[in-house]
Amino acid sequence: MDVERVRPLIPNEAKKRLIQVVGAENYDDTKTGRLVYSYDATPQFQSLPDAVIAPRNTKEVAEIAKICNEYRIPIVPRGSGTNLCAGTCPVEGGIVLLFNHMNRILEIDEENLTATVQPGVVTLDLAKAVEEKGLFYPPDPGSMKISTIGGNISENSGGLRGLKYGVTRDYVLGLEVVLANGDVIRTGGKLAKDVAGYDLTRLFVGSEGTLGIVTEATLKLIPMPETKQTMLALYQDLEAAARSVSKIIANKIIPATLEFLDQPTLEVVEDFARIGLPTDVKAVLLIEQDGPKEVVERDMKKMADICRAEQAVSVQLARSEEEAEALRTARRAALSALARLKPTTILEDATVPRSEIAKMVKAINEIAEKYQLKICTFGHAGDGNLHPTCPTDARNREEMERVERAFEEIFAKAIELGGTITGEHGVGVMKAPYLEWKLGPAGIAAMKAVKQALDPNNIMNPGKVFAKSTRKRVVVTR
Amino acid sequence: MTTKIERALIQKAFQERMDEDELMNCMRCGFCLPSCPTYIESGQQEAQSPRGRIALMKAVVDGLIEPDEEVERALNLCLGCRACESVCPSGVRYGHLLEEARDIIAQHKKMPLPVRLIRKLVFAGLFPHQGRMRKATALLGWYQRSGLRTLARKTGLLRLLPASFRQMERVLPDVPTAKEMKNRPHRLNPDGTVKKRVAFFAGCLMDTMFMETNDATLRLLQLAGCEVIIPPSQGCCGALHGHGGEKEMAKELAKRNISAFEQLDVDCIVTNAGGCGAFLLEYDHLLKDDPEWRDRAEAFAAKIKDISEVLVELGFHQLPLRVAPQTITYQDSCHLRNVMKTAAAPRRLLRAIDGVEFREMNDADRCCGSAGIYNLVEPEMSMQILDHKMEMAKQTKATTIVTANPGCLLQMKLGIERAGLSGSVRAVHIVDLLLEAAEGAQATQGEERIRQTS
Ligand SMILES: Cc1cc2nc3c(=O)[nH]c(=O)nc-3n(C[C@H](O)[C@H](O)[C@H](O)COP(=O)(O)OP(=O)(O)OC[C@H]3O[C@@H](n4cnc5c(N)ncnc54)[C@H](O)[C@@H]3O)c2cc1C
Ligand code: SF4
Ligand code: SF4
Numbered sequence: 030m031d032v033e034r035v036r037p038l039i040p041n042e043a044k045k046r047l048i049q050v051v052g053a054e055n056y057d058d059t060k061t062g063r064l065v066y067s068y069d070a071t072p073q074f075q076s077l078p079d080a081v082i083a084p085r086n087t088k089e090v091a092e093i094a095k096i097c098n099e100y101r102i103p104i105v106p107r108g109s110g111t112n113l114c115a116g117t118c119p120v121e122g123g124i125v126l127l128f129n130h131m132n133r134i135l136e137i138d139e140e141n142l143t144a145t146v147q148p149g150v151v152t153l154d155l156a157k158a159v160e161e162k163g164l165f166y167p168p169d170p171g172s173m174k175i176s177t178i179g180g181n182i183s184e185n186s187g188g189l190r191g192l193k194y195g196v197t198r199d200y201v202l203g204l205e206v207v208l209a210n211g212d213v214i215r216t217g218g219k220l221a222k223d224v225a226g227y228d229l230t231r232l233f234v235g236s237e238g239t240l241g242i243v244t245e246a247t248l249k250l251i252p253m254p255e256t257k258q259t260m261l262a263l264y265q266d267l268e269a270a271a272r273s274v275s276k277i278i279a280n281k282i283i284p285a286t287l288e289f290l291d292q293p294t295l296e297v298v299e300d301f302a303r304i305g306l307p308t309d310v311k312a313v314l315l316i317e318q319d320g321p322k323e324v325v326e327r328d329m330k331k332m333a334d335i336c337r338a339e340q341a342v343s344v345q346l347a348r349s350e351e352e353a354e355a356l357r358t359a360r361r362a363a364l365s366a367l368a369r370l371k372p373t374t375i376l377e378d379a380t381v382p383r384s385e386i387a388k389m390v391k392a393i394n395e396i397a398e399k400y401q402l403k404i405c406t407f408g409h410a411g412d413g414n415l416h417p418t419c420p421t422d423a424r425n426r427e428e429m430e431r432v433e434r435a436f437e438e439i440f441a442k443a444i445e446l447g448g449t450i451t452g453e454h455g456v457g458v459m460k461a462p463y464l465e466w467k468l469g470p471a472g473i474a475a476m477k478a479v480k481q482a483l484d485p486n487n488i489m490n491p492g493k494v495f496a497k498s499t500r501k502r503v504v505v506t507r
Numbered sequence: 508m509t510t511k512i513e514r515a516l517i518q519k520a521f522q523e524r525m526d527e528d529e530l531m532n533c534m535r536c537g538f539c540l541p542s543c544p545t546y547i548e549s550g551q552q553e554a555q556s557p558r559g560r561i562a563l564m565k566a567v568v569d570g571l572i573e574p575d576e577e578v579e580r581a582l583n584l585c586l587g588c589r590a591c592e593s594v595c596p597s598g599v600r601y602g603h604l605l606e607e608a609r610d611i612i613a614q615h616k617k618m619p620l621p622v623r624l625i626r627k628l629v630f631a632g633l634f635p636h637q638g639r640m641r642k643a644t645a646l647l648g649w650y651q652r653s654g655l656r657t658l659a660r661k662t663g664l665l666r667l668l669p670a671s672f673r674q675m676e677r678v679l680p681d682v683p684t685a686k687e688m689k690n691r692p693h694r695l696n697p698d699g700t701v702k703k704r705v706a707f708f709a710g711c712l713m714d715t716m717f718m719e720t721n722d723a724t725l726r727l728l729q730l731a732g733c734e735v736i737i738p739p740s741q742g743c744c745g746a747l748h749g750h751g752g753e754k755e756m757a758k759e760l761a762k763r764n765i766s767a768f769e770q771l772d773v774d775c776i777v778t779n780a781g782g783c784g785a786f787l788l789e790y791d792h793l794l795k796d797d798p799e800w801r802d803r804a805e806a807f808a809a810k811i812k813d814i815s816e817v818l819v820e821l822g823f824h825q826l827p828l829r830v831a832p833q834t835i836t837y838q839d840s841c842h843l844r845n846v847m848k849t850a851a852a853p854r855r856l857l858r859a860i861d862g863v864e865f866r867e868m869n870d871a872d873r874c875c876g877s878a879g880i881y882n883l884v885e886p887e888m889s890m891q892i893l894d895h896k897m898e899m900a901k902q903t904k905a906t907t908i909v910t911a912n913p914g915c916l917l918q919m920k921l922g923i924e925r926a927g928l929s930g931s932v933r934a935v936h937i938v939d940l941l942l943e944a945a946e947g948a949q950a951t952q953g954e955e956r957i958r959q960t961s
Pocket of ligand 3: 588601
């Protein structure tokens with residue numbers, strides 16, 4: 030764990046100029062202030078920034094970028110620090126840029142079905158605000174209660190509704206971005222159609238703060254689905270549950286939500302939420318459909334039949350919205366609840382084509398056994414996005430090594446099955462060594478060229494996405 | 508100022524005493540942030556969040572930072588409301604971490620003389636001695652009744668006090684006289700048959716300044732069918748000590764209370780102050796390292812129950828209850844809700860009263876900013892939190908704000924004053940309202956009977 034670096038601090042002159050821009054109350058370089066922004070939700074990463082700055086508007090952000098570019102001071106934009114790839118850990122120091130002053134919903138345009146927001150808006154607050162107007166913003170990461178739109182955009186976050194409605198990317202229409210040199214650009218806009226030039230909007234989505242700073246976003250809204258139903262299918266056989274997922278998709282049903290939880294996950298989630306989840310079954314599917322009443326009823330019935338045919342031991346419909354909401358909330362708590370088991374929780378984000386879910390789940394269990402580890406698995410099964418999670422203890426070096434080797438093997442397996450190393454959590458520092466496995470050297474070179482063009486001095490969130498060295502592929506022996 | 512030597516000693520004590528597993532259990536997911544009042548009121552500063560505070564404690568243990576003023580500042584600004592604990596999916600026992608950290612700092616830091624004197628007076632001289640509590644309360648009563656209060660308020664003498672104390676002076680209840688406070692019975696029989704045998708934890712402040720509420724509690728228990736035992740050797744629960752960095756003294760008080768209650772053959776020990784109840788409930792944690800007391804503390808803690816839970820169990824809400832028509836809202840006591848996990852019972856009781864229109868306020872579960880003596884030592888943050896609370900209360904248009912803890916009650920009274928609602932809104936302890944409702948129903952029944960006979 031690298032905490033204090035040897036890089037020189039921010040030069041006095043630069044500090045003075047930065048304070049001139051944001052005011053002394055928004056510039057913090059006390060040890061405490063720096064320490065609490067030295068980490069995010071990623072286990073085992075911590076590194077102190079040199080200062081923490083909270084700008085009040087785009088103009089200030091642009092000024093800050095100019096100064097930092099001039100002095101080569103790294104900028105780490107930070108929403109709520111809930112990312113799981115060490116994306117906001119200031120590994121090369123510099124400043125952490127906060128958006129707590131830039132957290133307003135600027136407009137909800139009911140005619141064009143768009144919302145324009147500042148980056149610091151909390152996802153749930155936006156969802157609630159548009160719902161009050163009968164509109165719907167579908168991206169709902171498990172962390173939506175605290176994550177910010179700026180963070181969602183920069184990680185291209187997915188969520189429980191991703192299967193039917195897509196991920197954050199599918200809802201970003203336009204952005205205002207401050208580039209590394211302080212230039213302010215606008216991409217896209219409220220237009221439903223726009224093919225003028227390169228699609229820069231999509232380039233910035235998922236760029237993890239390495240290409241520029243998002244200072245405003247115009248998001249797409251859709252009408253609120255009329256009805257919704259929630260159902261829980263229980264299995265005594267892990268792979269039967271996984272097979273049900275593939276079957277549902279193969280039967281051309283696209284449910285709004287199709288989540289998977291295995292038994293150890295169920296147990297801890299129930300321990301936390303106490304809503305009467307079954308803990309004596311091997312796996313659970315949380316299934317939801319929304320839309321017109323008849324369609325919902327028809328789909329739910331079909332899916333229930335499929336689950337039963339695949340040996341679900343029970344299929345139950347939630348009786349009320351409260352019950353359904355309790356189930357969703359419990360699912361969102363899965364990751365943190367797993368942290369109850371052991372001091373350190375290593376969560377991964379392997380994703381495979383949906384048809385390969387059963388194979389992947391099986392492989393994960395075999396790998397866990399091979400390395401004598403407990404690996405709990407849950408995730409957005411409908412998207413092929415699994416979160417194998419290993420409760421462990423960072424103080425146990427020997428076990429940590431086994432964990433690392435097991436996860437390498439899991440990634441390798443995912444790629445072998447036509448999948449990827451991360452479905453939604455981003456690359457950050459954590460996955461950087463594996464990126465080349467997925468992209469190949471030419472892919473990395475193309476990405477580096479983009480980075481070089483937009484941020485020649487490498488001040489935007491350095492150390493993320495691109496690793497200094499790539500890990501060697503482990504040979505999967507079975 | 509903490510000196511270099513003090514900082515080193517504090518750091519060492521952190522390494523020896525802080526529960527490292529508990530610190531590591533925090534997986535930094537941030538789920539607790541939106542529930543933390545100080546995080547919200549500080550404009551989302553990580554250092555004022557549970558995740559930030561845990562990171563700071565851990566950093567001191569890890570030797571990454573020194574326990575300097577800024578770290579202390581972050582810990583001091585915490586209300587200890589434990590809302591973060593209720594929502595933490597990893598189950599981090601934040602309250603215990605905070606208590607330990609505060610105790611370490613208080614024990615190793617030389618405080619300025621006036622602070623030391625005041626702490627000594629409050630922690631050692633006053634609260635543990637019920638006789639002295641009575642005298643002090645009686646003195647307050649004399650001040651209130653003798654005309655001195657009027658004089659002090661008129662002459663502006665009070666302006667010499669800091670604003671926070673001045674405001675508190677205004678909302679203190681009219682207290683009973685020394686004589687009234689002395690004659691507490693040791694046993695009471697129920698009205699009708701015995702349904703339950705319970706013991707009553709009388710508390711220190713509750714049994715002096717808020718004696719009326721204690722009397723009302725006993726009356727309710729009788730009405731509900733309880734035989735009540737009130738052991739005379741009990742005393743202050745020690746919560747103020749425990750939260751204020753005087754853990755050893757808290758342990759002494761805990762032992763006294765355990766001894767006072769453990770011989771009684773009762774179903775439960777009833778409390779009527781969320782703050783005390785929660786602390787009593789955690790005596791097992793407080794004494795976990797004391798082999799002689801650990802099991803005894805566990806047995807004691809297992810019996811603690813809030814009055815509202817007891818009343819609901821005994822079907823009190825099915826008795827006739829009536830008050831004059833009014834709109835009521837309920838402010839949760841943080842410790843009652845987050846530690847004792849009592850939130851539904853009080854609401855159930857309130858909804859059962861005829862004449863009451865119950866309206867839930869937004870964020871009813873968010874701390875009101877009272878938090879022990881927080882409102883006196885951190886007036887600025889406390890008042891900011893309180894003013895937001897009052898906005899929420901106002902939106903319900905309630906004319907009665909009900910609470911379940913003396914600190915919250917005073918804070919609500921203060922909030923009503925600050926919001927300029929003194930004439931139109933009142934704050935009451937739930938117990939007082941329930942008695943009012945039970946007596947109100949009897950009175951109307953009586954009236955009806957008279958009407959029928961005449
Ligand atoms: C319990 C839990 C559950 C989760 N569930 C999900 C899930 O279901 N789906 C999912 O996709 N993720 C999930 N996550 C991961 C995480 O919540 C998301 O990545 C989220 O989008 C991060 O938001 P944030 O505001 O915390 O951003 P941060 O973590 O603060 O930042 C994330 C990245 O965005 C960059 N960034 C932030 N703001 C800006 C800006 N204005 N301009 C440029 N760059 C910026 C940062 O530099 C960083 O690289 C979960 C995390 C936790 C802890
Ligand atoms: S909710 Fe719990 S685990 Fe998550 S950051 Fe807060 S204290 Fe830590
Ligand atoms: S106890 Fe209350 S004030 Fe303190 S960190 Fe937890 S939620 Fe915040």
